[in-house]
Amino acid sequence: MRPPSRPPIPPILRIANGTFYRHHPSSASSQPNPPFFNDLNFEIPTRTTESPRHWCIVGPSLSGKTTFLQALRGQHISVPPGARSWPYLSTDQVPDRLRTPSRAIRYVGFDGEQVGGLSGPATSAYLAARYESLREDTDFSLRDFLLGNTVLNPLQSPAQVEHELPPGLLDRVVSDLRLGPLLDLPVAFLSNGQGRRARIARALLRTPEVLLLDEPFMGLDPPTVASLSGLLRSMAERAAPRLVLTARPQDPIPEWITHLIYLRSDCQVGSMGEKDVVMEGLRKYVTGVWKGTLAEDETLPVRALAEMGKALTTEGVVGEALGEGGSGQGHTAEEVTEAPDLPGRQAEGEPLVEMDGVQVRYGDKIALGNWTEETPWGPKTGLVWTVRRGERWGCFGPNGSGKTTLVSLLCSDHPQTYSLPIRLFGRSRLPEPGSGQRLPLTYWDIQRRIGHSSPEVHQHMPTYLSVRQVLENAWADTFKGVPKLDDDARAKVEATLRWFAPELNPNHLHQEKVAGNDSTESLRWADDHLFGRLSFSAQRVALFLRAVIKNPDVVVLDEAFGGMDEKVRDKCMLFLVRGEAKTYDAAGKVVDSEVAEKAEVRVGGLSPDQALVCISHLKEEMPDCVREWICLPEANEGLPARFGRFDGPLRTDERRWRELWKM
Structure with missing residues (x-):
């Protein structure tokens, strides 16, 4: 007589034909409440099987990647209510502390x-x-x-x-x-x-039981990405815990991922299943649209798929993106910048930042400048670096090499700028001998001349500010200060809000178009929506605009494009260089904008009098106008920083990228 078979262990999460809403569909609300992930079927099994499922959710900005993860934890309204359940959490095999989804399913976002x-x-x-x-x-x-x-x-x-x-x-x-x-x-x-x-x-x-990682590789250097991917792979294979990741279309997918969900721009599932099957279907779709045999679905834009398809392996990033070898695969570097260097750039601009042997210490720990450099005046301990007007710098280095510390010195946020050999805008932070009655630069003087976007700024920006107030904050002395706005500043804010309404207005796709150009009506959303309620991508766009809108002497972009998909990123990069004067047509080509044709441009791009310092670990997030570069060494390696100049845009040339990282 055969022993009775053990009943199957129920899955941790089961969604069977569920549709989700932010508010109950029968509730009265002035805000749009469209359904998302209609008739979704999804499971997270309790144990690994002979054919394990390691999921990655991919989609462009505002497609609902974070919203999908939130739904797995029990957030948002499920219709019908019983469509979403956590059967395993109700069994006696689960500790009491893990019986609620919010505890058993942990979310880590960035x-x-x-x-x-x-x-x-x-x-x-x-x-x-x-x-x-x-x-x-x-x-x-x-x-x-x-x-x-x-x-x-x-x-x-x-x-x-x-x-x-x-x-x-x-x-x-x-x-x-x-x-x-x-x-x-x-x-x-x-x-x-x-x-x-x-x-x-x-x-x-x-x-x-489950760990949800929202874009875990964003902002990490290539060696750290490879190391973290290996660690996550071991967790996934042990199912301790089970992992669900999200990624942007341009991010390489870890090779150990077995299943994909690709989200459309309207927060619906475009494709779901085994990774190879999903990728092949998307490849056929992209090829068909470019060949003209398929009509492009506006909720599944081909440009967002162009960079998808590369794999993250132990040997690095390998494989071919869906857009490689085709046509219409996005904007080329020449289209974005239109020239290797900006018109009118000075050959030798005025120094804006001068560091003459900078070494930052915390007790016995040296955070930056643990080396000796050879200079025309002899050996110098610490970092020697000058940023001049008109220069476009890229700053690189592994995590922990001191890039954040370097930015804090440049922006005068670091207290040691008072004691280190640093001059900003030709002046020291301390009184100088023979300077007469000229007072040293104050912190507020410096902040007024620098535009800064970084994860640290993101951390400190008050979430209760409206979208408009975040942009106006560029003219304030502190994050919570009152901005000093004149008519020109107000006009720049209004123009920028109109220009980026699709990226900043959460209800842009669902609201009726407001007739005419009445600013009070068409931009009311900018006062109604709070910064803290925006998607991560929209928050990054708002902070980027805050950094560039007032045309400061120095623009510092530290991981500023992280979290944006390719289309939004390229729009921001074009705005950085050309302001409102240029835009993209339906074919993805750079053309004169309507406001330029009407001579009504309020916000211009970088001028020859400005300097740019940009930090990123991805070549795709480095503006094409960047030419000068500095690469900091591994912490406490003892080797000096390396300097150089690119002979062209970085993000379109793998050779330049490999030479920079000595790969």
């Missing part, structure tokens, strides 16, 4: 809210606080952050009781994510890449 969460319960009012030597009570160490010890007054406000960690888990997670040397540092000192690994580690220490 938007402004998540960045703020890394620094503890309070965020400082200004960026310089990150680098102060005097620590505040809220400056918890990385060890405290990982263990959840981030409550100031536990007697008055008890901390959420965390479960006892399994033996060896903390050591293993810290070792796997290479966080050991950082455990006693304040989390505010962590670089972008280190902070990302810290958030993943904290989620893993909660031993969830």
Whole structure:
């Protein structure tokens, strides 16, 4: 007699013909409430099988990648209500603490809210606080952050009781994510890449059943991406925890991913299934549209698919994008910049930033400048670097090499700018001998002449500001200050909001077009929508515009294009160089805009009097006008920074990229 078979273990998550809404469809609301992911069928199994499923959700900006992850955790309204369930969480095999989806299914995102969460319960009012030597009570160490010890007054406000960690888990997670040397540092000192690994580690220490990673590779250097991908692969193969990732179309997909979901621009599933099957279907679609045998679906734009298809392997990024070898695959570098150098650029502009042997120390730790450089005046310890008017710099280096510290010095956010040999706009931060009555530059003087977008700015930008207020904040002294606006500034804000309404207005696709050009009516959305409620991509667009809108002497873009898809990124890059004067036609070619033809351009692009400093780990996110470059060495390597000049745009030439990274 055969023993009775064991009943199958139910899946962790089951969605059967579910449709989702932000608000209940029968509720009265002034905001559009379209359905998304209509009739969705999706499961996350409890255990690995002979044919495991490792999912990655891909889609352009505003396609709903984060919304999809939120739906998996129980957010948003499911219709019918029973279409979404978590059967396994109701069994006696699950610890009590994991019986709710929000605990069993952990989300790790990298938007402004998540960045703020890394620094503890309070965020400082200004960026310089990150680098102060005097620590505040809220400056918890990385060890405290990982263990959840981030409550100031536990007697008055008890901390959420965390479960006892399994033996060896903390050591293993810290070792796997290479966080050991950082455990006693304040989390505010962590670089972008280190902070990302810290958030993943904290989620893993909660031993969830499922870990949702929202664009985990964004903003990381190539070696770190390869290392993190290998770590995630081992987790996926052990199903400890089960992983669901998201990615943009231009991001290489880890080779261990087995299944894909491609989202359309209207928050609906365009294709779902095995990776190879989905990729082949999308390839046929792109080829058919370019050959004219298929009509392009406006919710499935070919340009968003052009860079998709490359794989992330242990050997690096390999494979061919869907757009390679075809036509109409997006904007070329020449189309974006229209010339190798901007018209009227000075051969030798006035120095705006001068660093003459800069070395940043925190006690015995050297964060930047741990080397000696040869100069025409002899050896010099620390970084020697000059940024002049008209120059377009790219700043590179591995995570932890000091790029964020360098930007903080350039923007005068770092307190050590007072004591280091740094001159900004021809003047020191301290009184100079023989300067007569001329006072040194103040922090506010410098901020008025620099436009800055970075993950740190994203962290500090108040989420309660409206979209309009974020752009107007370019004329304020602080993030929460009152902007000093004149008629020209107001006109620039209005023009920029109209230009980027499709990217900034969450309801752009669902609202009726407002007749005429009445600013009060057509731009009311900019006052109604708050920065904190925008998608991550829209937040990045708003911060980019805040950095460039007032045409400052120096524009600093630190990972400013991260989170944008190819179409939005290219629009921002064209706006950076040409302002409102140029736009793209239906064929993707750069043409004169309507406002240029009417001689009504309010916001221009970079001028020969401005300097640009751009930081990114992706060549596709480096503006084509960048020519000068600096590459910082690995931390404490002892080698000096390398300098050079590109002979053309970086993002269209793999050879330049490999030479830069010595690959």
